[in-house]
Amino acid sequence: MSDNMCLGVTERLKPILAEVREIVQNDVLPIEEKWHHETANAADRWAHTPWQLETLEALKAKARSKNLWNFWLTKTGLTASDKGFGLTTVEYAHLAEQMGWCHLAPEVFNCSAPDTGNMEVFEKYGTEEHKERWLKPMLEGKVRSAYLMTEPDVASSDATNLEFSAVKDGDEWVLNGEKYWSSGAGDPRCEVYILMARTEAKGDDMSRRHKQHSMFVVPADLPGITKLRAMTIFGQDDAPHGHLHMKFDNVRIPADALLIGEGRGFEVSQGRLGPGRIHHCMRAIGQAERALELLCKRATSREAFGRPLAKLGGNYDIIADCRIGIEQARLLCLKAASLMDTGDHRAAGPYISMIKVAAPQVALKVIDEAMQMHGGVGISQDTPLANMFVQMRTLRFADGPDAVHRMQVARKELRGYTNQKV
Template sequence: MTVFDVTDRSRDLRQRLLAFMDEHIYPNDAEAARQVNDGNRWEHLPLIDELKPKAREAGLWNLFLPTASDPDGTFGPGLSNLEYAPLCEVMGRVWWAPEVFNCAAPDTGNMEVLARYGTPEQQEQWLIPLLNGEIRSAFSMTEPDVASSDATNIESSITRDGEDYVINGEKWWTSGAGDPRCAVSIFMGKTDPNAERHLQQSMILVPMDAPGVTRERMLTVFGYDDAPHGHAQMTFKDVRVPVSAMLLGEGRGFEIAQGRLGPGRIHHCMRLIGQAERALELMVARASSRVAFGKPLSAHQHVRELIALSRMEIDQARLLTMNAAHMMDTVGNKEARGQIAAIKVVAPNMALAVIDRAIQVFGGAGVSQDTPLAMMYAQARTLRLADGPDIVHIGTVAKEEMRRQGEAARGRESVFSASK
């Protein structure tokens, strides 16, 4: 594993980001909750609109966008994955914070897709407004009727009809579709069911206000509706979009997915580390102030063990994540797929363990609305499924390890056999 030397630029941005969080984010956590719960839960939060210009003025805007996608530095500082990791971690500490800096999922992944694969016309129509924080977007892949962890099962259809494509299908867990400013979704479906298995799928841009696009219902996550962002079950019935809406070309959906999901997965892991850090801070504060059985909780050996285990596990997950980020920067997303898969398993499970310990230390308050811990737990548990379930990523890690050892492993086996 590499020793990571985060750049001065990243350190400077992190200090500015920490100061912004202290001044504008943490003090407004209760206000964000109030705005969600008062009136129409699916209205966009005015608080976020108030803070976006402040973040942009502070140079804390589009921090996720790599130099390759923005070579002139027009929209952001152009950071590497390794430089972005500690910043994403800080933003992830509060559920609504990433959007303030225009670094929220699924927009970040969609913007990278449009930056990498979009035509100039597609970029003008959708990418520029997204980079400016004027609209939001969704990603429509998962389907309720098939096991979508194997994306070759996706059955929605994208059929050419003259100068249009006609789209039909049912999707769910279309994250971001509840936001009234969600203007476009990247939709994955089959263009050629008879093609080679990984060439059947394509991705296409679908305006959310196109005739035939229907939000059937908003899904809850352990009882949370995640308003005003939300996760929708949607139907697409005879939806027509122009041929120019196709991304990269027919049959290239898997190619796009591999480019999109690598950064998206590592961003989730970075944010989870931030959540775990916040949970640990809350745990320590509670343990220091709460008295039980005649002494502070922090004086009880069991609680001290919970704190120590959490510290060690967070640091382990951070090192694995930084290693994956370094590999993505140096050898590319494809070569780093084993490391990305590993952190996608490790980070959510680590965060769940740390948050659960914090809940135990808080007692009944830990599962109430008086702390962010219950929501954090629900979000972390969901990320053992989002962007691929644990078992799929575990299979990738095993496959990469066997490939890496290859002939050497067979050679060791032959030596072992000869020694019998």
């Protein structure tokens, strides 16, 4: 790790960060409650209401007019393109924290998942045709996308298990199988999928385990694609975004839908997931900060038994522990981001696994304490806390469950103590 590591807000970033914070706090957060109400009461919950579309497009237009757009395209994400700010990963991480305060905010700045990761895939690995057809309208915020990797019938935390097949037939690939937790596939604006499929028969050769899968670009409107159902999270289907269970029945795509080469799916997925995990975790820090703010406002504005809530029980300790946890998690996230900026992705790997475990757990702890401080209202629709809890609990599964990331961290830790593979 560089001795010159800088984890703070740079002079270049300060005005950008201030403008992003202003839009999130003054424009996005105030509409959140109405947004959820519109969705809950819409005639078609899988389509945005006119008010939602008009409001979202107005916010995006405001962000673009201020050039607050496509921050995700950092220096480490740039190839031959000079699009974007060219921020460092650390600088973008600070912005991601601010955008994490509200689930709508990332899209306002064209920095929402899974689009950011998919745009990175097109930017790093796509052909010129891919970039013109898909990346260009995505950079303009005109279309959305989904990332299809997880499968219902295998332990997808070990992606070498994936069985969804892609078979070459002349100048086409034929896709068959099922995918689920396809986040964003329910959005009516979703027009393209990045999909991982097995292109080599499963064998016992361990050296080839990570060379049996490939990554493809799949238009969302092809014949043979069936949206079986929306997956629910704690009973919520996250409409109109959605996490779909989908079936592909002899879906044909052209040979040039293959990204960079057969058997290189893991190369693409790791190039996509590393930065994305940092973004997720910094948004989790934003959620934790928002929850702590709500907790403290409640603790100082309500009384019970003749005293402010803050002074009852162990609430001082609870508030202090929340602040300590947030600061620790943020610094760990920024350290991982700094290691990405050095270009040593192998060194960054264990730290990305660390934050993927730590950040959601810290956020969950703070949100849980905020709900407790609010009493019954804390788990109702009258605060955002219940939705925040669902999002953070889900993040402990997204991009790899805790157990997988802990295994990676432990393996790295043990490597210096044994000559055997652990």
